[in-house]
Amino acid sequence: xxxxxxxxxxxxxxxxxxxxxxxxxxxxxxxxxxxxxxxxxxxxxxxxxxxxxxxxxxxxxxxxxxxxxxxxxxxxxxxxxxxxxxxxxxxxxxxxxxxxxxxxxxxxxxxxxxxxxxxxxxxxxxxxxxxxxxxxxxxxxxxxxxxxxxxxxxxxxxxxxxxxxxxxxxxxxxxxxxxxxxxxxxxxxxxxxxxxxxxxxxxxxxxxxxxxxxxxxxxxxxxxxxxxxxxxxxxxxxxxxxxxxxxxxxxxxxxxxxxxxxxxxxxxx
Numbered sequence: 001x002x003x004x005x006x007x008x009x010x011x012x013x014x015x016x017x018x019x020x021x022x023x024x025x026x027x028x029x030x031x032x033x034x035x036x037x038x039x040x041x042x043x044x045x046x047x048x049x050x051x052x053x054x055x056x057x058x059x060x061x062x063x064x065x066x067x068x069x070x071x072x073x074x075x076x077x078x079x080x081x082x083x084x085x086x087x088x089x090x091x092x093x094x095x096x097x098x099x100x101x102x103x104x105x106x107x108x109x110x111x112x113x114x115x116x117x118x119x120x121x122x123x124x125x126x127x128x129x130x131x132x133x134x135x136x137x138x139x140x141x142x143x144x145x146x147x148x149x150x151x152x153x154x155x156x157x158x159x160x161x162x163x164x165x166x167x168x169x170x171x172x173x174x175x176x177x178x179x180x181x182x183x184x185x186x187x188x189x190x191x192x193x194x195x196x197x198x199x200x201x202x203x204x205x206x207x208x209x210x211x212x213x214x215x216x217x218x219x220x221x222x223x224x225x226x227x228x229x230x231x232x233x234x235x236x237x238x239x240x241x242x243x244x245x246x247x248x249x250x251x252x253x254x255x256x257x258x259x260x261x262x263x264x265x266x267x268x269x
Contacts, residue, residue: 001054001067002217003181003208004143005158006116008123008136009227010166015120018223019162019177020065022054023210026240030218033235033248039091043233043250045219052083055221056090057233061120061254063223064089069112069129070145070195070205082113089117096124100133114143120225120254145205146193153187154208174222178236181220183208211242229254 002023009015022045024030029048036042044056055065064086089099096118103115107128114127116136126133130147140162141148142155149155158180165176187206195202201212210216219237231254237245 001065001143002145002205002210003154003158004055004065004067004116005155005162005180006123006136006141007139007162007166008141009138010140012227013170014166014224015227015229016063016123016223016225017162017166017173017177018055018063018065018221019158019181020055020221020223021181021208021210021217022219022221023205023216024218025215026218027214032219032237032246033221033233033250035250036091042087042090044087044090045221045235047081047083050081050083052081052085052087053090054083054086055223056086057223057225057231058090059252059255061229062090062118063120063123064115064117066113066115067143068145069114069127070197071112071129072196079111080109082110082115085110085113085115086117096122100124100126103128104133114148116141116143120229145195150193152193153191153206157183158208173224174232174234177222178220178234181208181222184211184242209242216240216242225254 001020003021005019007017031046033045041059044053046053057063066082066086103126112129116123116125118124123136125136125148140159142159144152144155161180165173184207186203192202204212219235221235224232232251234249236247239245
């Protein structure tokens with residue numbers, strides 16, 4: 001995941017709204033959004049190389065998503081897959097504060113990452129490249145491949161457009177979220193971060209929607225959870241050149257308290 005925008009209790013209508021783009025190497029195999037066979041209550045895509053995921057939601061209201069830190073000089077291919085952390089939290093029963101303690105103790109074993117996790121009622125943030133961690137308060141938050149709410153162009157612009165989409169007509173929210181995720185406009189050179197990959201790659205990676213010869217936006221995901229606990233999740237996949245692929249939509253009621261089975265969600269497209 002390389003762009004994660006969250007609105008936590010932004011207004012009386014919604015408990016959580018998420019707009020996210022997963023950027024990954026085109027050659028890395030992945031399964032689309034769906035309920036997992038071994039964890040029937042877990043809705044997520046799946047990394048078929050390491051078995052983890054980048055974003056997911058459970059019927060019991062557990063949510064998690066992860067972004068990588070861009071730090072070429074510190075990259076280590078011997079480290080475990082970061083996506084397994086998301087899958088472990090979503091498929092487990094560990095409470096978020098306890099999982100946060102685990103991340104603080106074990107996060108150094110992984111390459112750089114930021115993770116949002118918890119329940120719809122209370123989300124937490126952790127990064128193994130930042131000193132701060134803990135609960136996320138109500139409002140808008142953004143992550144790309146740097147610190148939480150860093151003023152990268154795609155984060156700042158994404159949060160502004162998320163705010164505008166929330167202020168629009170009720171029926172237009174999903175459309176507005178996918179519109180902002182599809183923006184391929186590069187940022188001005190004067191606004192680009194310096195993450196050690198060189199100016200050409202900073203330009204290529206600066207849009208919300210990324211297309212490069214070897215790496216780019218593989219899917220866009222929107223999650224909308226109402227204050228009454230109704231969840232709508234849609235994933236739009238893309239080919240290596242950014243061409244539209246499959247669309248997967250799920251709608252279901254979250255179960256409260258956790259552990260109580262709710263009505264089944266099913267693909268609607």
